[in-house]
Amino acid sequence: MGIFTERDLLSKLLAVDRPLTIEVGDVCSSPLITAPLGINVAEAAIIMASKHIRRLPIIEKDRLVGIITARDLIEAYARGRVK
Structure with missing residues (x-):
């Protein structure tokens, strides 16, 4: 995948x-780099930075439930949600 x-x-x-x-x-x-649904924003940012990716699919029970994007991280940081 x-x-x-x-x-x-x-x-x-x-x-x-x-x-x-x-x-x-x-x-x-490929391979697809994913993260579990319970991951926090800071952990997602670390994965994305270390793997040089701009999108991180979020998986729950082997199903795609969402995608965190670099833009999502920037917006969260700008709104003060991530420190």
Whole structure:
């Protein structure tokens, strides 16, 4: 399992002139880095920074229940929710 992001589109398709008809599974980022539903925002930020990712899928009982984005972290910090 993996995730297909704009970074994948730019670096794996457009930058190397590959056709957009290629299957997503052939160019998605893998393995998929995830976190459990109970993770706190600071822990999520540490994972995202250490793995150089901008999206962190949140999993509960092997099901996707949400995605934390870098923008979410910035907004939380700006609102004073993270210290």
